[in-house]
Amino acid sequence: MSQEKIDILQRALKREKAARKAAEKILEEKSGELYFSSQKIKELLAEKSSQLQGIFENIVDAYVVMEINGDILKFNDSATKLFGYDIDKESINAMDLIHKEDYEHAFSSFSELQANGFYKDYETRIFTKYGKVKWVHVNGSIVFDKDKKPVAAQGIVRDITEIKNLELQKEKLVLKLEKSNDELHQYAHIVSHDLKSPLRSIDALVNWLKEDNLEKFDEASIQNISLIETTLEKMEQLISDVLNYSSVAADNSNIIDINTNTLVKELLNIIYIPNHIEIKICNTLPTIKGDKTKLQQVFQNLISNAIKFSDKEKGLIEIDFKNIDDFYQFSIKDNGIGVEKRYHERIFKIFHSVNNSKDSSGIGLSIVKKIVDLYGGEIWLTSEPNVGTTFFFTLKKQPNGRS
């Protein structure tokens, strides 16, 4: 063999040795890493197992593990207490626990659990060992083995019997409340009718008395009689208003699109507006969802009030509108007598009229507030005595229960 060939072979050998050493070094490092990470995994596993054991033992809710066929494998203490079975001594199947009337729901829910791997918020009635019926809420999931084959199902079971009972009770109460509300409404109708008819009789009688004795009565008596008539009128108005107030209830049957611009313009044709008062609509008012009669009541009351309390030579009433996030905000501004600060809260309460005038029963604003409340809105005012008042009210764009 030539020297050159020997040199080549020696160099090749040297490289191979170096490569082997490098490889061994790399492998050694890798084994070290592997050992280290396997230690870590062992520690982690021990930690997780102890955590799981802790959860299993300490969880307040019942925890159940069962085979796919429903045979119960594990109960924690809460589960043993809830169901009453000691699974170390007796074997049971999930179907033994479920209320017969809920079987169908149980089957369909279990198929869904198998298909999706989990099932949330399953509610059913169960039988305890002692024949007691309980309502339970279950969040379940499938346990898979490493080949992703389902091997068991587990669930957290919560006793919701109390809550269910309360719910049932609540439903009953709501029904009862609705009924008594209806009755109350009817009652208000009857009472107002019954109250009004003697009023009308008194009115007629007073009238006859006046006509028959026109020449016999002196001026003071005639004035007193006309005062009686005014008072009767006010009394009748009062009764109508009380009836109106009691009729304002949440009733969603008449909810339609309402163009408030048209609604207000129509109102302005009906309401008596003295010549010295000018009414301006500053902005095109929006079309909103609502009950026409109720919205009419709101605008009519506020506009009438503004007219009623105008004391200037030239009265000006401005109706405006603003879009604010989830709300429509309307405002009615006048340059009338104004409202003192101390009355700002009180005027929305029933029978609180600041002015004891003949045509103010003190109910109007309380009706307005009741309606605005129904629409999830608010009503308030800013005012300066002798300068004017601005009433603001908001209506929710998506009123409650009307999405």
Place this chain on the structure above:
Amino acid sequence: MKGIVFREFLDLVEEKFGLEMVDEIITKSDLESGGAYTSIGTYSFSEMLQLLQHLSAKTNISIDNLLLIYGEHLFAVLGNSYPGLLETYADPIEMLASIEDHIHIEVRKIYPDAELPTFIVEERTENSLVMIYKSSRAMHHFGLGLMNKTFEYFNSSATIVLEKIKEDGTEVKFIINKN
């Protein structure tokens, strides 16, 4: 660059041109590793570049052609080492189209730090495939060698045209038509 690429390359050089050639190109190159490669190590790409340049100069075969032959050789090696990977495919076009989404993902499981080229599928029909190769290594002919053998493996053949998008070969369009 992974050591297996160097090992297989030098084995091929030895098989085709003899140990003298291996010695020659290693001695002529300025290698940080001194030419001692182990499959499980990682080495600088510039070492491969030098080895290729010296082999090309010595044999008068272009670097592209050397890479082509090397690619064809490495396919068999990889096929023997990872038979499961090839078995998941029924068709060469399907396999080539999944380089990015499947094969390279599998490679990264074994070699997390591997620096891989990208193969973006532009068009695909049953019998044709257009892909854009992108890599700073400009080893498109190595890819071509692997592709040739892919078709051979499936008892098929194809006409593969390479169009350079960038002059330096770092971005190349592969137009593959099954025969």
